[in-house]
Amino acid sequence: MDQPVVLAEGLVKHFGAYRAVEGVSLSVAPGAVYGVLGPNGAGKTTTLRMLLGIIDPDLGSCRLLGSPRPRSVATRVGYLPEERGLYPGMTARESIAFMGALRGLPRPEGLVRADARLATLGLAHAAKQKVRRLSKGMSQMVQLVGALVHDPELIVLDEPFSGLDPVNQERLERMILAERDRGATIILSTHVMAHAQRLCDRVAIIAGGQRRFEGTVEDARAMLPLGVRYRPRESADAASLAALLPSDAQQRDGEWRFTLPDDGVEPLLAALVAGHHGVEGLSIERPGLHEAFVKIVGETHDERHAATMEQAA
Numbered sequence: 046m047d048q049p050v051v052l053a054e055g056l057v058k059h060f061g062a063y064r065a066v067e068g069v070s071l072s073v074a075p076g077a078v079y080g081v082l083g084p085n086g087a088g089k090t091t092t093l094r095m096l097l098g099i100i101d102p103d104l105g106s107c108r109l110l111g112s113p114r115p116r117s118v119a120t121r122v123g124y125l126p127e128e129r130g131l132y133p134g135m136t137a138r139e140s141i142a143f144m145g146a147l148r149g150l151p152r153p154e155g156l157v158r159a160d161a162r163l164a165t166l167g168l169a170h171a172a173k174q175k176v177r178r179l180s181k182g183m184s185q186m187v188q189l190v191g192a193l194v195h196d197p198e199l200i201v202l203d204e205p206f207s208g209l210d211p212v213n214q215e216r217l218e219r220m221i222l223a224e225r226d227r228g229a230t231i232i233l234s235t236h237v238m239a240h241a242q243r244l245c246d247r248v249a250i251i252a253g254g255q256r257r258f259e260g261t262v263e264d265a266r267a268m269l270p271l272g273v274r275y276r277p278r279e280s281a282d283a284a285s286l287a288a289l290l291p292s293d294a295q296q297r298d299g300e301w302r303f304t305l306p307d308d309g310v311e312p313l314l315a316a317l318v319a320g321h322h323g324v325e326g327l328s329i330e331r332p333g334l335h336e337a338f339v340k341i342v343g344e345t346h347d348e349r350h351a352a353t354m355e356q357a358a
Contacts, residue, residue, distance in 0.1 A: 052071075052073075053071045055106070056107065066088040074247075087254070093201055093203055097124060098114065123200040124201045125189055136172065137173070138163065141156075144192065182210055185213075186216065214240075218240065218244060270304050274326070274330065275300065289316050
């Protein structure tokens with residue numbers, strides 16, 4: 046069996062009284078798109094920085110690309126930090142080549158790759174523009190290309206979709222999938238569940254500095270019961286209709302949503318037909334990753350902050 050590209054065990058990091066990360070363990074298989082998910086302030090960025098050796102954990106260990114010293118393999122890693130930053134006086138292509146040079150890619154080759162990859166993204170017109178003249182979203186795409194220009198084995202993206210418009214978000218998703226198809230391993234930190242549901246093979250959900258879940262997206266979604274979306278055929282008395290539906294039923298835009306009853310939907314359908322409400326539309330659906338995330342995270346984020354305040358008092 047292939048060894049994990051990333052193997053972290055019991056990572057702990059405190060900043061004074063604030064417990065940023067408490068015993069997080071992760072294992073990322075080669076060639077996977079691995080999501081590190083959590084609300085703002087959950088400890089995602091601190092965890093990633095420990096994985097990369099940017100900061101040292103107070104406790105725990107990490108092996109990156111087989112090495113117990115993550116910084117020693119930095120040239121094999123592409124990293125897009127949460128804090129964006131480019132030299133405003135450089136052109137886009139110069140910025141990309143410069144970032145590649147920091148990872149050992151010769152500058153002439155970096156310039157050639159910069160032009161080719163910007164063209165592939167439909168951004169060839171920006172190649173010779175100064176960074177200061179680029180929009181925020183375009184600057185972010187330039188920095189992303191720079192993080193990938195040396196064809197790293199491991200790619201770590203911290204909130205890469207933040208600030209991008211829908212067009213560039215789609216471009217970024219295609220880039221991530223292309224890198225995966227190339228054979229790279231990708232760690233994607235985000236709090237936007239739609240991106241994670243589409244892209245990730247496995248996810249870890251961090252809340253309150255602790256890992257609350259690890260598994261596939263389908264594993265997470267399976268933690269919630271099936272839901273029903275029902276639209277009556279006829280306009281009928283809402284009170285009489287609500288009386289037939291499960292207690293958690295909620296109406297929105299003429300449609301009712303509720304949890305699938307334990308005895309299935311058939312008895313309910315019979316009651317609705319008998320009550321002259323009819324069925325214009327009916328679907329049974331598994332809740333998405335967003336709903337599973339909300340359930341898993343719960344109130345742990347707030348509890349962590351409350352506990353920190355009590356310690357500091």
